[in-house]
Amino acid sequence: MRIKGTLLVIFSLDIVGSSFAIVCYAGRGFDVAVNSLQWGLPVADPCRCTAVRLGGEITTAAPAFSPLSRGGDLLLSEDAEEIWSFFNCTARFCATLPGSEHWQSFGLSCYLIINLRFAYLEAEKYCGNLATQGKSTHLASVHSAEENAFLRRYHAAVFQSTSNIALWIGYDRLASGDTYRWLDGSVGSGFEDWKPPMEPSRGAEKCTVLWYGNHWNDWPCYNTAPFVCKMPAY
Numbered sequence: 001m002r003i004k005g006t007l008l009v010i011f012s013l014d015i016v017g018s019s020f021a022i023v024c025y026a027g028r029g030f031d032v033a034v035n036s037l038q039w040g041l042p043v044a045d046p047c048r049c050t051a052v053r054l055g056g057e058i059t060t061a062a063p064a065f066s067p068l069s070r071g072g073d074l075l076l077s078e079d080a081e082e083i084w085s086f087f088n089c090t091a092r093f094c095a096t097l098p099g100s101e102h103w104q105s106f107g108l109s110c111y112l113i114i115n116l117r118f119a120y121l122e123a124e125k126y127c128g129n130l131a132t133q134g135k136s137t138h139l140a141s142v143h144s145a146e147e148n149a150f151l152r153r154y155h156a157a158v159f160q161s162t163s164n165i166a167l168w169i170g171y172d173r174l175a176s177g178d179t180y181r182w183l184d185g186s187v188g189s190g191f192e193d194w195k196p197p198m199e200p201s202r203g204a205e206k207c208t209v210l211w212y213g214n215h216w217n218d219w220p221c222y223n224t225a226p227f228v229c230k231m232p233a234y
Helices: 078-086 089-094 120-128 145-159
Strands: 013-016 021-031 036-040 051-054 104-106 109-118 167-172 207-210 216-219 225-232
Touching (some): 078 089, 109 120, 120 167, 120 225, 145 167
Antiparallel strands (some): 104 109, 109 225
């Protein structure tokens, strides 16, 4: 059923499996106030939705859309990420995290630069101790040019005129020979941003820093530097 000029959304919740994932059924309708199709989730807190099944523009029945699945756990689909962004859910979650510093939000994650000088694995341990609400925290993984640009802006905002400061991110080859891996276990798209024209060496420099707020550089893991932690927001 579709009513021209009126936003009408059918919404329901499913509690799925032992993880109690909240699946929201939602639709889009034409909103004359903004002259475009708009998401509608008529619920007090749409950010509770951990997955979204869509019914097209307007629907009167639960649709057959299935959210992405990994390891049996429901994840946000691409459309659900759009809804998460629309309702500013990531920033809202990041603002609730404890700590004297303010976490920053980007995409579906929260980030915190720690201006203390630790060796690589000590920095990872520090990040892990920030875990809360059942969400693990690690040295940051970086999976796109957009996320990398965000970290460069964040670095510049924190250190300002002192730009010649390296910043640990969670990328190393400590356990896998010549192959780099992300500490948080993520795979991603294969994005890298090594400082041109250099590729990472195959010597003792086995860990990675955001080098002076620009590109990445491989570095001895025993060196000390500030670091950036990352926590999923969903």
